[in-house]
Amino acid sequence: MITIITFFCLASAFLAYGLGMAAYSRNPKSATNRLFLLAMLAGCYWAFAEFMIWQATTMEGVRFWLKVSSFWPFVIAFIVHFVLLLTDHRVYRTHRLASLAVIYLPALAISLILLMTDSIYTIIFMPGTGFVYLPVRESIAYQAEALYNLLIMLFATAVIISYWMRAETTNVRMQAKLICCAFLTVIVFGSLSGIILPALGIYHPNLVFIGIVLFSFFITIAISKHELFVLNPATAVPDILRTIPDAIILTDMGGTIISANDASTAILGAGCSPLQGKKIAACLPESVFDAIHLAISGKGHIADLEVTPSASPASTVSIAGSLVHDPEGKPAGMVLVIRDITDRKRATRALQIAGEKLGLLTQITRHDINNLVSALSGYMLLIKEEPENPENRTYIETCMQIA
Structure with missing residues (x-):
């Protein structure tokens, strides 16, 4: 038999499904x-x-x-998790x-x-109503x-407030x-059905589903x-941060990692790992964190500080x-952008070594060329000083071999 209250159960099932998909x-x-x-x-x-x-x-x-x-x-x-x-x-x-x-553990x-078991709810027969x-x-x-x-519902409401x-x-x-209004309606109707009315000896279908219908109404307006649930800069930030290859770390002024x-x-x-709640000094040499903290506290920023991580x-x-x-303009924490430059440093070092080898090769080649030029100059000087010397032909052949 469908009564007004059981109709709310069915209606809330359809509303919950439609609202979730929307x-x-x-x-x-x-x-x-x-x-x-x-x-x-x-909920459906x-x-x-x-x-x-x-x-x-x-x-x-x-x-x-x-x-x-x-x-x-x-x-x-799920709803409390959603709120957090x-x-x-x-x-x-x-x-x-x-x-x-x-x-989740208490829910499980x-x-x-x-x-x-039947230690939370039991079934009885009530004349005029049937089994309840x-x-x-x-x-x-x-x-x-x-x-x-x-x-837990009051906690979620306090978080929303x-x-x-x-x-x-x-x-x-x-x-x-x-x-907040949506939560309060669920709490009120849930308390009526689960605590207050049973204490007065009044039993009927669960009124929490009237609260769910009103919950759907408030969420629909939002x-x-x-x-609500529309993609905007604020809601996009987590997805943007997730795709950035650099480490983005938010800490408080004491160096405790917040996010x-x-x-x-x-x-x-x-x-x-895990980073949340850990001191950033545990991941970087302590002297490095002191330098970062001093620079950011003093100048408001730091750039291009090269470091070797403690764990890597x-x-x-x-x-x-x-x-x-913070909103009042007082220092609330630090945001650090950490880029892995290991490959760049290796490439720079490889380029440096290649340059050194090329320089050495140039020095050796220049030395050999200078030796040959000196020999040519010597033979040419002999030919110039004694143009009629019968050995000049041999000198000329030697110069041609050197060249």
């Missing part, structure tokens, strides 16, 4: 767009499974679709693996508990699941504002009016860098 089509190469598509496809799966739960008329049918939907915690995990990637949050940027573990644990699933409120697993989902507050353009501020492109590890050596002693790199300022 975002992906705007920039298929963007990691942010691809992750949003993944989150929306997961969850909404359809929920719809089928409320169409089932037997306990076995409800149980089957309840188990099918066991991996719904990944919807929340979109906002380029500092914690995610410097501790990426730890952040992903905090997001909850999903497995949902799939293999209810939270096992006294279960530690259910309490942990509810707390985790609430906290922070992103909103520090946004520098009107479009980005409006994007953040609309995403896409259509405020260029680095893919080429950085190859140029500085595998011994420096066979290589030679050229370092240029400049000071990075």
Whole structure:
């Protein structure tokens, strides 16, 4: 039976799918767009499974679709991951693996508990309604699941609010504002359905899907009016940095690496990986970092400093860098551009050696020529001094042989 609320489940499945494809089509190469598509496809799966739960008329049918939907915690995990990637949050940027573990491992644990046990939800028969699933409120697993989902969504909302507050353009501020509203609607309806109403003894299809419909509404406005997911200079920067063959490294004033492109590890050596959170002095001789820090702090830039990386002693790199300022104009860090000039140095050295050999050959050749010219001059002088000397013919033949 389709009621208004179960209709929202079905509608949110179609909306989530359409919204994800719309975002992906705007920039298929963007990691942010691809992750949003993944989150929306997961939401579509969850909404359809929920719809089928409320169409089932037997306990076995409800149980089957309840188990099918066991991996719904990944919807929340994908969305939180999307928020961290979109906002380029500092914690995610410097501790990426730890952040992903905090997001995805609890989601995996909850999903497995949902799939293999009935310790979070149980199925009962309610007269006039049929078979429904209810939270096992006294279960530690259910309490942990509810707390985790609430906290991680509140964290994502706080990240978006922070992103909103520090946004520098009107479009980005409006994007953040609309995403924040979208999150709040999901949190409100999710809390109603998962915590508040069950505590009051009220059971019905999951209201979170009404929140997902409203979520889709806010995201659609952000896409259509405020260029969310559109390729622009800001969103293109990561892709541009990824294609640059030189190492691009951003550090704070203390030399701790905040961000680095893919080429950085190859140029500085595998011994420096992973770079995020590491001191740049661990990849370069400490005296070199001191010189870089002194030059950039004093003059604001440095150029063409040739260095041998600590983790790659066979290589030679050229370092240029400049000071990075915060919005208030205070020094906030340094950006370093490191180019591998090993091949150039080898070519220069080979050219130098070839020049030295050519110089030596020239000296030897000149010496031999001078010897021959001296001999010719001697014979010519003898002929000049004694023109009637019968041996002059022999002198002339010798000169011709020398020539």
